[in-house]
Amino acid sequence: MKNNWKDKLAIITGASSGIGEATARKLAAQGLKVVLVARRADRLEKLAEDIRANGGTARILPADLTQESDRLRVCEEAGAADVLVNNAGLGWYGYGSDMSWKTAWEMLQVNVEAVVQLSLSFLPGMRRRGAGHIINVGSISGSIPSQGIALYGATKSFLDNFTTALYRELTGTRVHVSVVRAGPVRTEFGEAALSKENGGHVPTEHVGVTADHVAWRIWKLMLRPQRVIYVPGWLRVVPLTELAFGWIIDQVGPLMLKKQKSVNG
Numbered sequence: 001m002k003n004n005w006k007d008k009l010a011i012i013t014g015a016s017s018g019i020g021e022a023t024a025r026k027l028a029a030q031g032l033k034v035v036l037v038a039r040r041a042d043r044l045e046k047l048a049e050d051i052r053a054n055g056g057t058a059r060i061l062p063a064d065l066t067q068e069s070d071r072l073r074v075c076e077e078a079g080a081a082d083v084l085v086n087n088a089g090l091g092w093y094g095y096g097s098d099m100s101w102k103t104a105w106e107m108l109q110v111n112v113e114a115v116v117q118l119s120l121s122f123l124p125g126m127r128r129r130g131a132g133h134i135i136n137v138g139s140i141s142g143s144i145p146s147q148g149i150a151l152y153g154a155t156k157s158f159l160d161n162f163t164t165a166l167y168r169e170l171t172g173t174r175v176h177v178s179v180v181r182a183g184p185v186r187t188e189f190g191e192a193a194l195s196k197e198n199g200g201h202v203p204t205e206h207v208g209v210t211a212d213h214v215a216w217r218i219w220k221l222m223l224r225p226q227r228v229i230y231v232p233g234w235l236r237v238v239p240l241t242e243l244a245f246g247w248i249i250d251q252v253g254p255l256m257l258k259k260q261k262s263v264n265g
């Protein structure tokens, strides 16, 4: 497939680890200029150095995406994005009633508000220039409400709905909006979730595909835009599972959460 993305500008949020880091490496290796966004500036700088050492172009924009002022700065300083990968996100596992408002607020800011603010900021330019791609890193949990991740799943459902509606609005143009419905991926996600107040072990934290695999699928998506991709592909059956077997999940789900919480103490 022809690579029309060479020398285009890609902004990747959450580039300091996991899927974001792997995606930044992948896109830079394909000739895109990457702008790396996350809070841990030391990690971003190290990644940018690696990319440059391999002949790529990278710039860092350290930012805390819970803060509107930081988000505005990213929108102002990043440049005219051809690609925006809204990847930064955080999770938390446990009974929804045990979640602190601080964690809930942080999750809403990063998983929802930052995605909306960055998308609304970069989309008009893409439409004016008649080309671009916004890729929102969602989760299969957005399609199947699950015990233990009530708010997290809801943020990813929001992403699904928002992305699909934008995709439909832009049909027939060369501006694409896609959502990646990922299943478990082996990253620092579980560790970050556990570090939050009252956070439990995410049951899938040690299983799943690699971040490099997700990055590869994101690159394929840029070459052949689609509204939604599932990673891994077999997860496409999950929304059907919810429709057909939601009543079983109602019964079994709470038992799983109870078991997990008693293991964690």
Ligand SMILES: NC(=O)c1ccc[n+]([C@@H]2O[C@H](COP(=O)([O-])OP(=O)(O)OC[C@H]3O[C@@H](n4cnc5c(N)ncnc54)[C@H](OP(=O)(O)O)[C@@H]3O)[C@@H](O)[C@H]2O)c1
Binding pocket: 013, 014, 015, 016, 017, 018, 019, 020, 037, 038, 039, 040, 041, 063, 064, 065, 066, 087, 088, 089, 090, 091, 110, 137, 138, 139, 140, 182, 183, 184, 185, 186, 187, 188, 189, 190, 192, 208, 211
């Ligand atoms: N891992 C999975 O099983 C899985 C499954 C489905 C979907 N996803 C989604 O994939 C995306 C990436 O997660 P990951 O698995 O790669 O986890 P990860 O390794 O923990 O990466 C999360 C990234 O988000 C950034 N981030 C978190 N809070 C931020 C903030 N306030 N401001 C700026 N950046 C922030 C982190 O950077 P700093 O800490 O440096 O700020 C980090 O780069 C998330 O949206 C997640 O929901 C993950």
